[in-house]
Amino acid sequence: MAIAELAGKHLVLGMTGGIACYKIAELTRLLTKAGATVQVAMTEAATQFITPVTMQALSGRPVYTSQWDGRIDNNMAHIDLSREADAIVIAPASADFLAKLAHGMADDLLSTLCLARDCPLLVVPAMNRQMWTNPATQRNVAQLRADGVLVLGPDSGVQACGETGDGRMLEPQASYEAIVSFFQPKVLSGRCVLITAGPTFEPIDPVRGITNRSSGKMGFALARAAQQAGADVRLIAGPVSLPTPWGVAREDVETALQMYDAVVQRAQDCDVFISVAAVADWRVDRASEEKIKKTAHGGVPSLSFVENPDILATVARLTNPPYCVGFAAESGELVVHGAEKRARKQVPLLIGNLGPKTFGRDDNEVVLFDAQGLTRLPRMDKDTLAATLVREIARRLPDTSLIS
Numbered sequence: 399m400a401i402a403e404l405a406g407k408h409l410v411l412g413m414t415g416g417i418a419c420y421k422i423a424e425l426t427r428l429l430t431k432a433g434a435t436v437q438v439a440m441t442e443a444a445t446q447f448i449t450p451v452t453m454q455a456l457s458g459r460p461v462y463t464s465q466w467d468g469r470i471d472n473n474m475a476h477i478d479l480s481r482e483a484d485a486i487v488i489a490p491a492s493a494d495f496l497a498k499l500a501h502g503m504a505d506d507l508l509s510t511l512c513l514a515r516d517c518p519l520l521v522v523p524a525m526n527r528q529m530w531t532n533p534a535t536q537r538n539v540a541q542l543r544a545d546g547v548l549v550l551g552p553d554s555g556v557q558a559c560g561e562t563g564d565g566r567m568l569e570p571q572a573s574y575e576a577i578v579s580f581f582q583p584k585v586l587s588g589r590c591v592l593i594t595a596g597p598t599f600e601p602i603d604p605v606r607g608i609t610n611r612s613s614g615k616m617g618f619a620l621a622r623a624a625q626q627a628g629a630d631v632r633l634i635a636g637p638v639s640l641p642t643p644w645g646v647a648r649e650d651v652e653t654a655l656q657m658y659d660a661v662v663q664r665a666q667d668c669d670v671f672i673s674v675a676a677v678a679d680w681r682v683d684r685a686s687e688e689k690i691k692k693t694a695h696g697g698v699p700s701l702s703f704v705e706n707p708d709i710l711a712t713v714a715r716l717t718n719p720p721y722c723v724g725f726a727a728e729s730g731e732l733v734v735h736g737a738e739k740r741a742r743k744q745v746p747l748l749i750g751n752l753g754p755k756t757f758g759r760d761d762n763e764v765v766l767f768d769a770q771g772l773t774r775l776p777r778m779d780k781d782t783l784a785a786t787l788v789r790e791i792a793r794r795l796p797d798t799s800l801i802s
Protein backbone atom coordinates (compact mmCIF):
# COMPACT_ATOMS: atom_id res chain seq x y z
CA MET A 399 0.00 0.00 0.00
CA ALA A 400 1.37 3.42 -0.98
CA ILE A 401 2.10 5.74 1.92
CA ALA A 402 2.19 9.52 1.66
CA GLU A 403 5.81 9.94 2.80
CA LEU A 404 7.22 7.70 0.08
CA ALA A 405 4.68 7.94 -2.75
CA GLY A 406 6.44 9.43 -5.78
CA LYS A 407 9.82 9.65 -4.03
CA HIS A 408 12.83 8.63 -6.07
CA LEU A 409 15.46 6.74 -4.12
CA VAL A 410 18.85 5.57 -5.28
CA LEU A 411 19.57 2.40 -3.34
CA GLY A 412 23.30 1.78 -3.34
CA MET A 413 24.46 -1.70 -2.36
CA THR A 414 28.00 -2.50 -1.28
CA GLY A 415 29.63 -5.86 -0.58
CA GLY A 416 28.43 -7.76 2.47
CA ILE A 417 26.31 -10.74 3.43
CA ALA A 418 23.55 -8.32 4.53
CA CYS A 419 22.84 -7.80 0.79
CA TYR A 420 20.15 -10.45 1.17
CA LYS A 421 18.18 -8.05 3.39
CA ILE A 422 18.03 -5.51 0.57
CA ALA A 423 15.73 -7.72 -1.49
CA GLU A 424 13.05 -7.33 1.19
CA LEU A 425 13.86 -3.65 1.78
CA THR A 426 13.39 -2.96 -1.94
CA ARG A 427 10.02 -4.69 -1.86
CA LEU A 428 8.89 -2.62 1.14
CA LEU A 429 10.00 0.65 -0.49
CA THR A 430 8.39 -0.03 -3.85
CA LYS A 431 5.18 -1.24 -2.20
CA ALA A 432 5.05 2.09 -0.35
CA GLY A 433 5.14 3.92 -3.70
CA ALA A 434 8.82 4.90 -4.01
CA THR A 435 10.78 4.34 -7.20
CA VAL A 436 13.96 2.52 -6.35
CA GLN A 437 16.99 2.82 -8.60
CA VAL A 438 19.52 0.19 -7.57
CA ALA A 439 23.24 0.72 -8.08
CA MET A 440 25.64 -1.99 -6.91
CA THR A 441 29.35 -2.15 -6.35
CA GLU A 442 31.25 -5.03 -7.93
CA ALA A 443 31.53 -6.64 -4.47
CA ALA A 444 27.75 -6.44 -3.89
CA THR A 445 27.15 -8.50 -7.06
CA GLN A 446 29.10 -11.34 -5.42
CA PHE A 447 26.38 -11.61 -2.74
CA ILE A 448 23.15 -11.09 -4.72
CA THR A 449 22.65 -10.79 -8.46
CA PRO A 450 21.66 -7.63 -10.33
CA VAL A 451 18.94 -9.75 -11.98
CA THR A 452 17.25 -10.29 -8.60
CA MET A 453 17.49 -6.60 -7.74
CA GLN A 454 16.20 -5.62 -11.20
CA ALA A 455 13.18 -7.89 -10.83
CA LEU A 456 12.36 -6.50 -7.38
CA SER A 457 12.91 -2.83 -8.20
CA GLY A 458 11.39 -3.02 -11.69
CA ARG A 459 14.27 -0.92 -13.07
CA PRO A 460 17.60 -1.67 -14.70
CA VAL A 461 20.42 -2.04 -12.19
CA TYR A 462 23.70 -0.19 -12.68
CA THR A 463 27.03 -1.57 -11.58
CA SER A 464 29.58 0.29 -13.68
CA GLN A 465 30.53 3.84 -14.49
CA TRP A 466 31.12 2.74 -18.08
CA ASP A 467 27.62 1.35 -18.62
CA GLY A 468 26.74 1.82 -22.29
CA ARG A 469 23.00 2.12 -21.45
CA ILE A 470 23.52 5.73 -20.41
CA ASP A 471 24.35 7.45 -23.67
CA ASN A 472 26.31 10.44 -22.35
CA ASN A 473 28.52 8.29 -20.08
CA MET A 474 27.38 10.40 -17.14
CA ALA A 475 25.77 7.69 -15.07
CA HIS A 476 27.01 9.29 -11.85
CA ILE A 477 25.21 12.54 -12.70
CA ASP A 478 22.12 11.08 -14.36
CA LEU A 479 21.34 8.58 -11.58
CA SER A 480 21.63 11.05 -8.70
CA ARG A 481 19.99 14.01 -10.50
CA GLU A 482 16.36 13.05 -9.80
CA ALA A 483 17.05 11.39 -6.43
CA ASP A 484 15.22 12.60 -3.32
CA ALA A 485 17.79 10.65 -1.30
CA ILE A 486 20.56 8.12 -1.75
CA VAL A 487 20.45 5.17 0.66
CA ILE A 488 23.54 3.00 0.96
CA ALA A 489 22.49 -0.40 2.31
CA PRO A 490 24.37 -2.40 3.27
CA ALA A 491 27.18 0.10 3.79
CA SER A 492 30.47 -1.77 4.23
CA ALA A 493 33.39 -0.48 6.32
CA ASP A 494 35.31 0.04 3.09
CA PHE A 495 32.54 2.10 1.54
CA LEU A 496 32.14 4.27 4.67
CA ALA A 497 35.89 4.94 4.50
CA LYS A 498 35.58 5.95 0.86
CA LEU A 499 32.66 8.26 1.58
CA ALA A 500 34.43 9.87 4.54
CA HIS A 501 37.41 10.67 2.33
CA GLY A 502 35.49 11.78 -0.74
CA MET A 503 36.87 9.02 -2.94
CA ALA A 504 35.22 8.37 -6.27
CA ASP A 505 36.71 5.29 -7.91
CA ASP A 506 33.58 3.42 -8.96
CA LEU A 507 30.01 4.24 -9.99
CA LEU A 508 28.48 4.26 -6.50
CA SER A 509 31.17 6.34 -4.77
CA THR A 510 31.20 8.80 -7.69
CA LEU A 511 27.42 9.04 -7.57
CA CYS A 512 27.55 9.86 -3.84
CA LEU A 513 30.21 12.53 -4.35
CA ALA A 514 28.20 14.09 -7.20
CA ARG A 515 24.93 14.12 -5.25
CA ASP A 516 22.69 17.07 -4.61
CA CYS A 517 20.40 15.26 -2.12
CA PRO A 518 20.57 13.76 1.39
CA LEU A 519 22.65 10.62 1.95
CA LEU A 520 21.58 7.85 4.34
CA VAL A 521 23.86 4.93 5.19
CA VAL A 522 22.89 1.63 6.82
CA PRO A 523 26.15 0.05 8.02
CA ALA A 524 26.69 -3.70 8.14
CA MET A 525 29.92 -5.33 9.20
CA ASN A 526 31.68 -7.56 11.70
CA ARG A 527 31.78 -6.11 15.23
CA GLN A 528 35.59 -5.69 15.23
CA MET A 529 35.39 -3.76 11.97
CA TRP A 530 32.63 -1.55 13.39
CA THR A 531 34.43 -0.76 16.66
CA ASN A 532 37.79 -0.25 14.96
CA PRO A 533 38.87 3.36 15.63
CA ALA A 534 39.33 3.91 11.89
CA THR A 535 35.66 3.04 11.19
CA GLN A 536 34.49 5.10 14.16
CA ARG A 537 36.52 8.07 12.88
CA ASN A 538 34.96 7.68 9.44
CA VAL A 539 31.44 7.45 10.87
CA ALA A 540 32.03 10.57 12.99
CA GLN A 541 33.26 12.39 9.88
CA LEU A 542 30.21 11.30 7.89
CA ARG A 543 27.88 12.52 10.65
CA ALA A 544 29.73 15.83 10.71
CA ASP A 545 29.21 16.03 6.93
CA GLY A 546 25.44 15.66 7.43
CA VAL A 547 25.15 12.00 6.47
CA LEU A 548 22.41 10.15 8.36
CA VAL A 549 23.71 6.89 9.87
CA LEU A 550 20.96 4.33 10.51
CA GLY A 551 21.96 1.63 12.99
CA PRO A 552 23.78 -0.64 13.21
CA ASP A 553 22.03 -3.17 15.38
CA SER A 554 23.59 -5.46 17.90
CA GLY A 555 23.27 -9.25 17.84
CA VAL A 556 24.50 -12.46 16.27
CA GLN A 557 26.54 -11.87 13.11
CA ALA A 558 27.06 -13.96 9.98
CA CYS A 559 30.64 -14.65 11.14
CA GLY A 560 29.27 -16.32 14.30
CA GLU A 561 30.34 -13.51 16.62
CA THR A 562 27.94 -11.34 18.63
CA GLY A 563 28.13 -7.57 18.91
CA ASP A 564 27.49 -4.26 17.18
CA GLY A 565 27.57 -4.08 13.41
CA ARG A 566 24.55 -6.10 12.28
CA MET A 567 22.54 -4.31 9.64
CA LEU A 568 19.10 -3.10 10.76
CA GLU A 569 16.43 -5.58 9.71
CA PRO A 570 14.59 -4.66 6.47
CA GLN A 571 11.48 -3.46 8.34
CA ALA A 572 13.54 -1.27 10.69
CA SER A 573 15.56 0.15 7.75
CA TYR A 574 12.30 0.87 5.95
CA GLU A 575 10.81 2.62 9.00
CA ALA A 576 13.96 4.70 9.41
CA ILE A 577 13.72 5.81 5.76
CA VAL A 578 10.01 6.69 6.12
CA SER A 579 10.91 8.59 9.28
CA PHE A 580 13.47 10.61 7.35
CA PHE A 581 10.75 11.89 4.96
CA GLN A 582 8.12 12.58 7.62
CA PRO A 583 7.44 16.26 8.48
CA LYS A 584 8.94 16.79 11.95
CA VAL A 585 5.83 18.21 13.61
CA LEU A 586 6.83 16.80 17.02
CA SER A 587 10.48 17.73 16.86
CA GLY A 588 11.92 18.43 20.33
CA ARG A 589 8.88 16.94 22.10
CA CYS A 590 8.86 13.98 24.46
CA VAL A 591 5.87 11.69 23.98
CA LEU A 592 4.84 8.98 26.44
CA ILE A 593 2.49 6.28 25.13
CA THR A 594 0.84 3.27 26.77
CA ALA A 595 -0.31 0.39 24.57
CA GLY A 596 -1.79 -3.08 24.67
CA PRO A 597 -3.77 -4.82 27.41
CA THR A 598 -2.76 -5.39 31.01
CA PHE A 599 -2.65 -8.80 32.68
CA GLU A 600 -4.03 -9.14 36.19
CA PRO A 601 -2.93 -12.36 37.90
CA ILE A 602 -5.33 -14.71 39.70
CA ASP A 603 -2.51 -17.06 40.70
CA PRO A 604 0.98 -17.73 39.23
CA VAL A 605 -0.46 -19.39 36.11
CA ARG A 606 -3.83 -17.75 35.54
CA GLY A 607 -4.95 -14.21 35.02
CA ILE A 608 -7.45 -11.78 33.50
CA THR A 609 -6.65 -9.79 30.39
CA ASN A 610 -8.47 -8.32 27.38
CA ARG A 611 -8.33 -8.48 23.60
CA SER A 612 -6.37 -5.30 22.90
CA SER A 613 -3.66 -6.14 20.33
CA GLY A 614 -1.51 -3.06 20.95
CA LYS A 615 -1.51 -2.25 17.21
CA MET A 616 -2.93 1.27 17.57
CA GLY A 617 -0.55 2.27 20.38
CA PHE A 618 2.47 0.85 18.55
CA ALA A 619 1.41 2.60 15.31
CA LEU A 620 1.16 5.88 17.25
CA ALA A 621 4.59 5.32 18.81
CA ARG A 622 6.04 4.74 15.33
CA ALA A 623 4.28 7.78 13.86
CA ALA A 624 5.34 10.06 16.74
CA GLN A 625 8.95 8.91 16.35
CA GLN A 626 8.76 9.56 12.63
CA ALA A 627 7.43 13.04 13.39
CA GLY A 628 10.63 13.77 15.33
CA ALA A 629 9.49 13.04 18.92
CA ASP A 630 11.50 11.31 21.61
CA VAL A 631 9.08 8.43 22.27
CA ARG A 632 8.78 6.24 25.39
CA LEU A 633 6.40 3.34 24.98
CA ILE A 634 5.04 1.45 27.99
CA ALA A 635 3.61 -1.79 26.65
CA GLY A 636 1.40 -4.43 28.24
CA PRO A 637 1.82 -8.05 27.12
CA VAL A 638 1.73 -8.00 23.29
CA SER A 639 3.74 -9.77 20.61
CA LEU A 640 4.68 -6.78 18.47
CA PRO A 641 8.15 -5.62 17.40
CA THR A 642 9.40 -2.33 18.86
CA PRO A 643 9.14 0.49 16.29
CA TRP A 644 12.53 1.76 15.19
CA GLY A 645 13.95 4.49 17.43
CA VAL A 646 11.36 4.04 20.21
CA ALA A 647 12.36 3.36 23.85
CA ARG A 648 10.12 0.56 25.11
CA GLU A 649 9.42 -0.76 28.57
CA ASP A 650 7.31 -3.88 29.05
CA VAL A 651 4.93 -4.23 31.99
CA GLU A 652 2.21 -6.73 32.89
CA THR A 653 -0.22 -5.34 35.41
CA ALA A 654 -2.14 -2.06 35.63
CA LEU A 655 -0.22 -1.17 38.79
CA GLN A 656 3.12 -1.69 37.02
CA MET A 657 1.88 0.45 34.12
CA TYR A 658 0.75 3.11 36.60
CA ASP A 659 4.21 3.19 38.26
CA ALA A 660 6.05 3.34 34.93
CA VAL A 661 3.83 6.16 33.63
CA VAL A 662 3.79 8.25 36.82
CA GLN A 663 7.60 8.07 36.97
CA ARG A 664 7.95 9.54 33.47
CA ALA A 665 4.86 11.68 32.87
CA GLN A 666 6.21 14.88 34.37
CA ASP A 667 9.19 14.91 31.99
CA CYS A 668 7.03 14.52 28.88
CA ASP A 669 5.17 17.02 26.71
CA VAL A 670 2.46 14.61 25.58
CA PHE A 671 0.86 11.54 27.15
CA ILE A 672 -1.18 9.30 24.84
CA SER A 673 -3.03 6.68 26.82
CA VAL A 674 -3.95 3.96 24.34
CA ALA A 675 -3.63 0.94 26.62
CA ALA A 676 -6.75 -1.01 27.52
CA VAL A 677 -6.03 -0.94 31.24
CA ALA A 678 -7.95 -3.44 33.36
CA ASP A 679 -10.48 -1.64 35.54
CA TRP A 680 -10.15 -4.19 38.33
CA ARG A 681 -7.51 -6.56 39.67
CA VAL A 682 -7.98 -9.65 41.80
CA ASP A 683 -7.72 -8.76 45.45
CA ARG A 684 -4.76 -10.68 46.94
CA ALA A 685 -3.86 -12.95 43.99
CA SER A 686 -2.88 -16.40 45.24
CA GLU A 687 0.85 -17.08 45.46
CA GLU A 688 0.24 -20.78 44.83
CA LYS A 689 -1.65 -22.28 41.93
CA ILE A 690 -5.29 -22.64 43.00
CA LYS A 691 -6.03 -26.38 42.98
CA LYS A 692 -9.21 -28.03 41.80
CA THR A 693 -10.86 -29.64 44.80
CA ALA A 694 -11.79 -33.33 44.65
CA HIS A 695 -15.45 -32.61 45.43
CA GLY A 696 -15.83 -29.90 42.74
CA GLY A 697 -16.74 -26.32 43.55
CA VAL A 698 -15.30 -23.12 42.13
CA PRO A 699 -13.08 -20.55 43.78
CA SER A 700 -14.59 -17.17 44.40
CA LEU A 701 -12.61 -14.09 43.46
CA SER A 702 -12.98 -10.63 44.83
CA PHE A 703 -11.78 -7.56 42.96
CA VAL A 704 -10.38 -4.14 43.76
CA GLU A 705 -10.37 -1.16 41.46
CA ASN A 706 -7.19 -0.20 39.60
CA PRO A 707 -6.10 3.44 39.59
CA ASP A 708 -7.06 5.41 36.49
CA ILE A 709 -3.64 6.18 34.96
CA LEU A 710 -4.88 8.77 32.48
CA ALA A 711 -6.98 10.68 35.01
CA THR A 712 -4.05 10.67 37.47
CA VAL A 713 -1.67 12.17 34.89
CA ALA A 714 -4.27 14.70 33.72
CA ARG A 715 -4.59 15.97 37.31
CA LEU A 716 -0.85 16.54 37.88
CA THR A 717 0.11 20.15 38.64
CA ASN A 718 1.91 20.54 35.32
CA PRO A 719 0.40 17.78 33.23
CA PRO A 720 1.64 16.87 29.77
CA TYR A 721 -0.91 17.33 26.97
CA CYS A 722 -3.13 14.30 27.66
CA VAL A 723 -4.85 12.24 24.98
CA GLY A 724 -7.27 9.49 25.96
CA PHE A 725 -8.79 6.67 23.93
CA ALA A 726 -12.27 5.28 24.44
CA ALA A 727 -13.69 2.14 22.90
CA GLU A 728 -17.47 2.29 23.23
CA SER A 729 -20.00 -0.30 22.20
CA GLY A 730 -22.65 2.33 21.32
CA GLU A 731 -23.65 5.98 21.68
CA LEU A 732 -20.10 7.09 20.98
CA VAL A 733 -21.00 10.77 20.70
CA VAL A 734 -22.54 10.89 24.17
CA HIS A 735 -20.03 8.66 25.95
CA GLY A 736 -16.98 10.21 24.24
CA ALA A 737 -17.81 13.75 25.29
CA GLU A 738 -18.73 12.60 28.80
CA LYS A 739 -15.50 10.61 29.19
CA ARG A 740 -13.38 13.54 28.01
CA ALA A 741 -14.95 15.75 30.66
CA ARG A 742 -14.72 13.12 33.41
CA LYS A 743 -11.03 12.36 32.75
CA GLN A 744 -10.29 16.08 32.28
CA VAL A 745 -8.25 15.56 29.12
CA PRO A 746 -8.04 18.12 26.29
CA LEU A 747 -8.41 15.45 23.59
CA LEU A 748 -10.22 12.13 23.58
CA ILE A 749 -10.24 9.76 20.63
CA GLY A 750 -13.30 7.55 20.51
CA ASN A 751 -14.11 4.54 18.42
CA LEU A 752 -16.78 1.94 18.26
CA GLY A 753 -14.76 -0.89 19.78
CA PRO A 754 -14.39 -3.65 20.78
CA LYS A 755 -14.95 -4.38 17.07
CA THR A 756 -11.62 -2.67 16.27
CA PHE A 757 -9.51 -4.90 18.57
CA GLY A 758 -6.85 -6.68 16.52
CA ARG A 759 -7.99 -5.15 13.22
CA ASP A 760 -5.62 -3.26 10.94
CA ASP A 761 -7.99 -0.35 10.38
CA ASN A 762 -10.05 1.94 12.56
CA GLU A 763 -12.62 4.75 12.35
CA VAL A 764 -12.47 7.38 15.07
CA VAL A 765 -14.09 10.54 16.35
CA LEU A 766 -12.05 13.31 18.00
CA PHE A 767 -13.54 15.09 21.01
CA ASP A 768 -11.96 18.35 22.15
CA ALA A 769 -13.06 21.69 23.63
CA GLN A 770 -14.44 22.73 20.22
CA GLY A 771 -16.71 19.71 19.86
CA LEU A 772 -16.26 16.64 17.73
CA THR A 773 -14.54 15.78 14.44
CA ARG A 774 -15.14 12.54 12.57
CA LEU A 775 -12.26 10.99 10.65
CA PRO A 776 -12.88 8.50 7.83
CA ARG A 777 -11.95 4.82 8.19
CA MET A 778 -8.20 4.35 7.67
CA ASP A 779 -5.56 1.71 8.24
CA LYS A 780 -3.96 2.10 11.68
CA ASP A 781 -0.61 3.43 10.33
CA THR A 782 -2.27 6.20 8.28
CA LEU A 783 -4.60 6.95 11.17
CA ALA A 784 -1.63 7.15 13.56
CA ALA A 785 0.16 9.67 11.28
CA THR A 786 -3.09 11.69 11.03
CA LEU A 787 -3.59 11.66 14.81
CA VAL A 788 0.01 12.77 15.37
CA ARG A 789 -0.64 15.81 13.14
CA GLU A 790 -3.94 16.49 15.00
CA ILE A 791 -2.14 16.30 18.36
CA ALA A 792 0.82 18.41 17.18
CA ARG A 793 -1.36 21.28 16.03
CA ARG A 794 -3.15 21.39 19.39
CA LEU A 795 0.04 21.58 21.49
CA PRO A 796 0.91 24.82 23.23
CA ASP A 797 3.83 26.51 21.49
CA THR A 798 6.67 26.00 23.98
CA SER A 799 8.69 28.75 22.33
CA LEU A 800 6.09 31.17 23.72
CA ILE A 801 6.49 29.87 27.30
CA SER A 802 9.37 31.53 29.12
Ligand code: C5P
Pocket residue numbers: 594654673674675676677678679706707708709710711723724725726727739
Ligand atom coordinates in the same frame (compact mmCIF):
# COMPACT_ATOMS: atom_id res chain seq x y z
O1 C5P B 1 -12.74 4.59 31.32
P1 C5P B 1 -12.19 3.92 30.12
O2 C5P B 1 -11.41 2.67 30.45
O3 C5P B 1 -13.14 3.68 28.99
O4 C5P B 1 -11.16 5.01 29.56
C1 C5P B 1 -10.31 4.76 28.52
C2 C5P B 1 -9.10 5.66 28.60
O5 C5P B 1 -8.59 5.71 29.93
C3 C5P B 1 -7.95 5.13 27.78
O6 C5P B 1 -7.20 6.22 27.32
C4 C5P B 1 -7.20 4.28 28.77
O7 C5P B 1 -5.84 4.11 28.37
C5 C5P B 1 -7.33 5.08 30.04
N1 C5P B 1 -7.33 4.29 31.30
C6 C5P B 1 -6.29 4.43 32.19
N2 C5P B 1 -6.32 3.73 33.38
C7 C5P B 1 -7.36 2.94 33.69
C8 C5P B 1 -8.42 2.79 32.80
C9 C5P B 1 -8.39 3.48 31.60
O8 C5P B 1 -5.34 5.16 31.91
N3 C5P B 1 -7.33 2.28 34.84
